[in-house]
Amino acid sequence: MPHKKQTTLVLVLLTLFFALALQAQAGDQKDPGYQIIYTSQLKALFDSGGNGFLIIDARNPGEYAEVHIPGAINVPEKKFDEHAHLLPESRATQLIFYCNGVKCGKSKKAAAKALALGYTNVHVYAEGMPVWEEVEFPLIKGPDYEKPIEADIIAPEELNAWIASDRDDFTLVDVRDTEEFALGHIPGAVNIPVATFAAQSGTLDKKKTIVVYCNGGGRSNKAYRKVMNLGYKKYRQALFSDWKNAGFEVAL
Template sequence: MKSFTRLIGTSVLSLVALCLVLTAAMPLFAAEGEFKTVSSEVLRDMLEEKRAFTLVDARTSDEYQVAHLVGAISIPDKEFDKHVALLPKDKGALIVLYCNGVKCGKSKKVAAKAREAGYTNLVIYPDGFPVWEEKGYPIVAGAEYARKIETTKFSPAQLKQILAEKKDAYVLVDVRDEFEFAEGHIQGAINIPAETFAAKSGVLPKEKGIIVYCNSGGRSYSAYRKLMKLAYPSIFQAILAEWKEAGFPVVKSQL
């Protein structure tokens, strides 16, 4: 019986050891489309562990000046030839590129130009700056980073008219928590909580106007700023408290 127990124990230990080996051997980068990709968490670890690679911000130079990932160099798509000398001389060196999220194509455009220039080890960070910032990972913030912006707001009457006459041209987003949304929201709204807004913004079409609202304006202001960084062209804000004060209805839903 003791021999059997020892055998089982040895087998379990061997299985655990095998799992650890396989986990250690797992690739850092996922295969996706024409370029490999890296997750936010893996990129964070790479930076914390000071691994050898070049991090490229493919957004505009103005966006880079406002804020960028720690250690990133700026090589905008339209200025590639001007800044290509910033890339490593070793054409096989690892280069990670990012821009403004999953619907931003600038990082892929710069990667394509780098590939044409002979670079072979190119990886895209698809979540981009907005998700990195949303997760609270380290950034370098410029003087303009905290500058307050003026949002384009819809009054309750304007919003009601839009929902009645032009609802197909807009997406209404409630950025409050899920339980708040369930307790009462504007008919037709979808729920994307503010704290994970950038990470889940891929469902929002850029060809439509995006209207964000919360109860008093704080969280929808945050979502509005994230939409700006994600390069959405048509963004609006509304206030749920004002909607209710105007006597307009809300609907409940199941959690």
């Protein structure tokens, strides 16, 4: 029961966070024609067992095969026209497109194409697969889902040189809990706990190298996987234990 209450609180906070973020992004932009649906809303639909909606994964077939939301069909955005026949005949059916998070444009592009075909009830689940997975909702997992990831580890000496040079082409992310971060962290790091990493990933610049770290590597390896799935192109992993053992500065 405590876990259920915690999940509910996380969903409420995530919904508020994304609602404010998307409102800020919208600004004076033209109405795209589709609506945004949030994790809590999609989960309510999912649990209802209704048949008046269809969840559509707009990612590529490999990503879909690795993991997807139960009941979702795969209509890759880049090959939308080839798969459009999979969409329901009724143009009034609620279509819900998703991909790899708020910075992934595939779901929005696919939704726009569905609107062009005459569908009138189109939604985008912008938080996408990473957040659905992060809050531990039901998943269809392929055989490679649990396959270990061999991370690209950056040595403390190299990371220290990056920091000392004041280069601005990377972001250092401490994925430990906020309490641990407050007790000491690598200088210049921002704190995004692994439990909410996907939800807060919109703050990270995709043009920069993302370096994730924790104490011994377990949590940062999970974050590393999330960075990969979120579509970032450059990423490394560091270890706080190695940093301290090398005698480098610990900031408070």
